[in-house]
């Protein structure tokens with residue numbers, strides 16, 4: 001993550017929750033309900049932001065499970081910690097997940113509204129599978145909208161490099177990098193791809 005990207009998210013942090021209208025509790029629960037997450041699992045929430053997924057993941061994995069929530073924006077992470085710092089099965093780490101080693105082994109890695117911000121998605125996913133994902137584990141690329149909604153936001157912010165293709169095209173692209181990706185859902189309200197290691 002560049003310093004200007006960190007500054008960008010630090011600036012957005014105080015108003016993030018008020019503006020993040022797509023991640024309603026109902027929609028987040030529906031999306032998470034479609035994923036292979038259950039009691040006792042370990043989940044990594046990369047780019048947790050203000051922690052929109054955190055209370056739901058914490059509840060699903062329960063006291064026997066664990067959630068590690070990572071962000072490099074101090075502005076975002078401090079809000080997440082204020083809101084959910086008391087949750088016993090959650091830890092917050094300030095790490096550049098594309099550059100630094102992440103501690104722990106996980107059943108599920110969430111990239112929720114984060115994928116377009118990756119600089120080197122193929123390398124990052126390869127590294128995650130090698131270092132942090134349990135055998136049979138999965139990386140989930142998800143958004144609480146379709147790609148048109150995401151691309152409109154990025155267009156308004158003049159960040160065209162963050163373009164998100166339709167889910168089936170991104171899944172094909174990820175498969176061409178040697179992973180096993182499949183589309184779980186592609187509707188106006190959900191964009192979900194699961195990625196597994198198939199080599």
Ligand SMILES: C[S@@+](CC[C@H](N)C(=O)[O-])C[C@H]1O[C@@H](n2cnc3c(N)ncnc32)[C@H](O)[C@@H]1O
Pocket residue numbers: 001006009020023046047048049050051052070071072073076095096097098099112113114117118
């Ligand atoms: C669009 S926000 C999404 C936040 C949250 N997942 C949500 O849906 O509200 C993307 C987040 O990813 C974080 N991020 C992007 N690249 C990162 C990296 N390489 N390391 C750590 N955090 C990163 C940003 O700081 C930002 O908080």
